[in-house]
Amino acid sequence: MNNTFTLMARTGRAFHLAQGAQLRITNIFGSQVVDTWAFRADDINEYMSMEHTRVHSTCPTPGKGTVFRSNMRRPLLKFTADSSPGVHDWFFAACDGARYEMLGFLGEHENCSDNLRRAMTKLGHPISHIPCPLNLFENAPLLKGDIGIYPPASRPGDFVELTAFVDLIVCLSACPQDMADTNGLDREPKNVQVSVVHY
Template sequence: MAGTFILRARTGRAFHLRRGATLRITNTFGSQVVDTWAFKADDIAEFMSMEHTRVHSSTASPVKGTIFRSNRRSPMLDFVEDTSPGVHDWFFAACDQSRYEMLGSEAAHDNCSDNLKQAMREIGHSITHVPCPLNLFENAPLLAGDTAIHPPVSRPGDFVAFTALADLIICLSACPQDMADTNGTGREPRDVDVEVT
């Protein structure tokens, strides 16, 4: 895939990213968290793993220069550019229906876990396990001893970019969280811009 698209608020999308291609995600309004997954295109049992990436990283959080690795420790994505203040999360699980029920929702609620499963189904893959995502722009300073999620510090137009180090399937979810400050104090999920070159 090459080109641009708008990832609509509350939705997910999966697409192929060839080795050597660059993925750029722009936080159009500055406040939107984007859950991000990667799977090997020829074997989705191999997926980007935050646990395995952290073991091989020299930083406490994802930064430009981080090589994201798979559950088999092979390199998948190179974090090549970040114009934001650099606050991203690689510890928190994706939101799911149970999370929203715990927050008081009595009805079905859009969530990143279901967005991942649906997006993967749409391109012909059925998955049951939801790996821990890379939560772009999420402000969750766990290593500072704070277990809360705070509003993002990214600004409108800030972007991150990654280079694919293998043939991948990428899945992105514009987090639907509207019951906490994950997507800003206005609690309004927003669109983001995505470009593949």
């Protein structure tokens, strides 16, 4: 069974991903970063952890073949396909109100942390802790000890696929960042396409 939907720019959405199912995220315009989280469906206190994943990885950045582990060090997702140049991030925390305030924005601004909270609450799983996300398509390389932010290297139509080891709740946020080059030189967040294939 294939379920496809559009994740609108600046918004988040949480949904169930069954064991063995494949999640495909297509960067329609090529320039949109997608913050990605995963929680065990039977216990959301166990979640995909970039810190624990990096310890067990042989690569400096996430890519095809990476096994994303939980805060209990158990496999949750595997990176099974990537048609993009393979530039993704697993260091940056999700943006939040404080981040935009530091950038000089006054007032409320859409952000990935709030997108995660709202999406999980809507699904019946309110959370307080915001894990570090897998930032798909984000171009933030380590440069001599500093992290720069550059437009995504992905191209229109590029996609990634992740496969679930166990039943999960996945949350995606089409990053609302419009004060840096995170989502392209035009700094305009855009829609992405999401497909879930259950076998």
